[in-house]
Amino acid sequence: MVEWHIAARGVTDERVLAAMASVPRELFLLKSVAADAYADSPLPIGHGQTISQPYIVALTAEAARLSPGDRVLDVGTGSGYAAAVYAATGADVWSVEFVPALAEQARAALDAAGFGAVRVVTGDGTLGLADQAPFDAILAAAAGPEIPRPWIDQLVEGGRIVMPLERRPGWQQLVRATRRGDDLEIDDLGGVRFVPLRGEHGLS
Template structure:
């Protein structure tokens, strides 16, 4: 089976059949070559229904989780998106297909460099990739209409919520090793509003 065939099967079986309905997300996931973002020895498993190790005690998230996060962000293509925890760069590439501009932050320099190469090789060199503490966000580019964090934290980092535009969406896993929820938080005039929650499992958010 070719990579294109495996990708199409992943979209149909792992995403569409599980309830991902946003056609823009499904199309983006069908375009980005996931095999370019995993270690070479795992390329044959790129479209498995699972998270995969990428080194430095980090993983590339399960395809369904990436799609679910993107769908929860409700992107229309005009947004500037902040991506916390670049990791492999795969989610940043998918977001780059869905938004006008993507800024991604990774705390581990070696992962950031690998992700940068993969993004360039797959036509996503426009992603602004920085090395730093994702919990602090990127005040120089705020406010953001959408922020996604691919690492778990017990509480919402204040800087991330502060950098949301009015009506902006923040999607992140809340909790610890015993249990996490993938939530969507919306900045409203009355304060934070939680609008969605599903069970998940992410590596913890770490500082610089």
């Protein structure tokens, strides 16, 4: 999977590639789709949500320029897979999930995969996690209409937000926003398709 679907498509960060190779994706999937664990595609995880395709997880991690010890907020825990990959790069990860049942499911999967140090919180991820801020990176697995103001306020100088923005209905763009003082430096990373970001600053 790492060689064919990730490195071959341009992801070069060795730390990210090693992290992707080390996380057992099948532990984060429903048994009914576990046979497809290493296909480069999103898969259902219940509650109307999906686990992101491996390439997108790797692209997000690389775009975030993660380094060991970085404080990372993962918004939209889902299955917990992306949080595990970020933790495998050496980052210190907090993850927020809107759906309580998914949060519990993710905690169990993270423990089973050896990533029990990831803190999973149930709540509105669009509000960030003020009591743990500031963060070096905030990474979202759901599309919003704009970058939530609380995330910007909870980001260190030079910190990175990587998230999909819904520019218009049915059209999403993955972006990296780097904090430069009171401004954000925006880089477009390509078209994507994510579930809607839920919460006060989301789409639903």
